[in-house]
Amino acid sequence: MSPRDGGVLRRLSRWWSARPAPGRRTALGALAAGAVLLVVAATALNTSWRDERAAAGGPAVAAAPAPDPLTRSIGELQDRLAEVPGDWSAWARLGSAYVEQARVTADPSYYGRAEGALQESLTRRPDGNDTALTGMGALANARHDFRAAADLAGQALELNPFSAEAWGVLTDARHQLGDYPGATAALTRMLELRPGIAAFTRASYDAELHGDTADAEAALEQALATASSPADEAFCRTYLGALAFSRGDLDEAEDQYSAGLAETPGAAGLLLGQARVLAARGREDAAVDTYRAVVTSQPLPEHLVEFGDQLASLGRDDEAAEQYALVDTVRTLFTAGGVSDHLGTALFAADHGDPATAVAEAEAEFAGRQNVDAHDAMAWALHSAGRDAEALGHAQEATALGGAPALFRYHRGVIEAALGLTAEARVSLAGALDANPWFSPVHAPRAQALLESLGGRP
Template identity: 50%
Template sequence: MRSRYLAVLAVSALTCVGAAALVGTGSSITHLAGAAAPSGSSGPVDRTSTAGAIRAAQLRLDRVPADDRTWAQLGAAYVQQGRITADPTFYPKAEGALARSLRLRPEGNVDAYVGEGALANARHEFAEAVRWGRRAASADPYDAAALGVLTDAYTQLGRFDDADSALQRMLDLQPGLSSFSRASYAFEQRGDVPAARAALTRALAEAVDPADVAFCRYYLGQLDFTTGAPAAALEQYRLGLLAQPGAPMLVAGRAAAAAAAGRTDEALRDYADVTARLPLPEYLLEYAQLLVSLGRDADADALYVVLAGEQQLFAANGVQDDLTAAVVEADHGDPADAVRHARLEWDRRQHPLVADALAWALHRAGRDAEAREFADRAAGTGWRNAIFAYHRGMIEKSLGHDDSARRELTRALDINPYFSPTQAPVARRALAELGGHP
C-alpha cells in the first residue's frame, strides 16, 4: 500500500508545474567538509567538493588522530569520491577509514554504521547494506541518512514494501532533496511518471548547491528521454549544465538525446568526451551502441575492451556487478555466459532490472519459455520501461504468441521510440513482420 507522504506526492503531480541506480547528492558532502575542517589550518580548504571534504578530514586527523567521527566522515567522503570519479580504488580507502572509526568507537557509532552501509551499497552488497542500515537506525531512529541507506538497499533487493517504509520514515524526518529524489525513483518503478516528475520538481526546489541543481535537472531530463521526449530532455540537460558545466552525467544524457534527435555528430563528440573523463559502464555501452548503429563495429569493439578492463578494476576493489556482464554478454558475447552472470545477480537481488537481464539472456540462449517468466516479473511493478517491453515482445514473438508480441513491441515504441539506436530499429522491423504499425 502506498504510504502517507508518497500518496501526497502522487496527488501533487496533478497540479505541480515541472518538466532514476542509487540516489546520492552533494549536499551531505558539503556539510561533511564543514564539519571536518580544522581550525587554524595552514592553507585554504575547498569545502564545496568531495575532494575538499577528504582533504579537510585528513587535516583534522593529522591533528586529532583519535577522532572517530572524522574517520567516519572521511570514509563516507571516499565512498562518494569513488562514485563521482568511477574510481573504485577509493572503496578500500573508505573501508580502512570506517574500520578505524569503529575500532575507536565500536558501539553507537552511527556515522560509521551509515558509512559502512553506503560503502556496501556502492559495492552492490545490498544485503550487507541492510544490516548496517538497520544497525544505524536502531542506534539513532531519527537519522535520515540511515534510512536513505535502507531505502537504496531494499530497492535494489526488490523489497519494495520495506523500501517504501524506510522512505516514508525518511520523508517524515527530513523532507528534502535526498528523500524527494528517492521518492521519484520509487514512483518511476511503479510506472507513475507524473508523480516521479512532481517529486523531482520538489527536489529541485530544495536544491541550492550547483551540483544538486545539476543532479535534479539530469533526472528530470532522464524522465523526459525515457518517455520519448528528447527535445524536452535536451532542455533539462542544458539547464543542468548551466548550473554545473561539464557534469559527466549531463553530457552523457545530452549525447543520448542528441542521437535520438538526429544530431549524430554532437552525440559522438559528447560520448567521446564523457567516456574519456568518466568511463562508466553505462556510458561505454551507450557509446558502443551508437557506433554499432553507424556501422563502426571496430570502434565499438575497442570500447568493449575498455569496458572489460573497467569491470576487472571494479571487481578487484570489491564491487559485485554481474548485471553489466550479463547485459554485455547477451548482445555482444556468449549467451550462456550471460545467463550465468544474470543468475548470479538474481541470486543476490530480485530487482526488475535483473529480472529483465535474465529474461533477455535466456532468450538469447534459446530458452524462451524460461525467459517469459522473468520478463513477466520485470514488468510486474508497472514500470514504463521501453527496454522491458521490447525484450518481452521479442520473447513472445519467438514463442509464436503474435498478439502478445505486437502489443509489447507497440508498447515499447510508444513509451520511447528512441530507447536504443540498435534495438529500436529491430523492434520496428519485428512489429512490421507481425503486421503491426510503430
C-alpha cells in the same frame, strides 16, 4: 494507509514548499543524494587510466580550477584527523565522503579508502556508532552487496531510529533487493524526517518504478527547488532530463540538460543525456563527439557499451569494437574495488553472442537479488540461450510494477514473439516504442522491424 499511497509524497511536498528556505547544504550533508538511480553505476576506471588514454591521443579531462566542495571537505577532515586521530566521528564522515567521491570521480580506489576510514571509526567507537554503520551500508550498496547494506542500515537504525541517512541506505538496499513495499515504507520515514534532495530523488525513483511519472517529476522538481549548489542542481537536472527522455520528450530533456550544463559544464551525467538527445535528433557527429567526452570523463562500463552501440548503429563497427574491448579492463578495476557487475556482464554477453556467459552471470546476479533489473537480465540471458519458455516468466516479472522501461518491454516482446505469442508481442513492442522511440540505438530499430513483421501495432 498504504506506504504506496501517493498522497504521502504530495502532502509532504506541499508541506516542504511552505517551509522557509533551507540553509546551504554542505557536500557532506548531501552525501546520500548520490545513491538514487546511480547506485548501480558507482565505479569505473581510475585516474591513471584516464591519463594513459590522454597520453595515447584521447581527449584530456580538464582539471577543475579549484577544489570542489566535496574534495575540500575531504581535505578538511584529513587535516582534522592529522591533529586529532581519535575523532571517531570525523573518521566516519571521511569514510562516507570517500564513498561519494568514488561515485563522482569514477575512481574505485576510493572504496578501499572508505572501508579503511569507516573501520577505523568503528575501532575507535565500537558501540553506539550509527554514523559509521550507515557509511558501511552506503559502501555495501555501492559495491552491490545489498543484503549486507540492508543489515548494516538496520543496525544503525536500532541505535538511531531518527537517522534519515540510514533510512536512505535501507531504501536503496530494499529497492535493489526487490522489496518494493519495504523500500517505500523506508522512504516514507526518510521523507518525514528530512524531506530534502536525498529523500526527494529517492521518492522520484520509487514513483517511476511504479509508473507514477507525475509524482516522479514532482519529486525531482521539489529536489531542484532545494538545490543550493551547482552540483546539486546538476544532479537534479540530470534525472529530470532522464525522466523526460524515458518518455520520449526530447525538447524537455534537452532543456534540462542544457540548463544543467550551463551551471556545471562538463558534468558527465548531463553530457550523457545530451548525447542521447543528439543521437535521437539524428545529429550523428555531435552525438559521437559528446559520447566520447562522456567516456573520457567517466568511463563507466555502461557508458562504454552505450557509446559502442551508438557507433555500431552508424556502421562504425571497428570503433564500436574498441569501446566494447575496454569493458573487460573496466570490470577488472571494478573487481579490485570490491564491486561485482554480474548484471551488466550478463546483458552485454547476451547482446554480443555469448549465451553461456550471459546465463551464468544472470544467475549469479539473481542469486543476490530478485528485483526487476535482475529479472530482466535473467529473461534476456535465457532468451539468448534459446530458453524462451523459461525466460517468459522473468520478462513478465520485470515489467510487472507498471513503470517498466522501454528496454524491458522490448525484451519481453522479443521473447513473446519467439514463443509464437504474436498478440502479446505486438502489445509489448508497441508499448516500448510508445514509451520512447529512441530507447536504444541498436534495439529500437529492431523493435520497429519486429513489430512490422508481426503485423504492426495492435
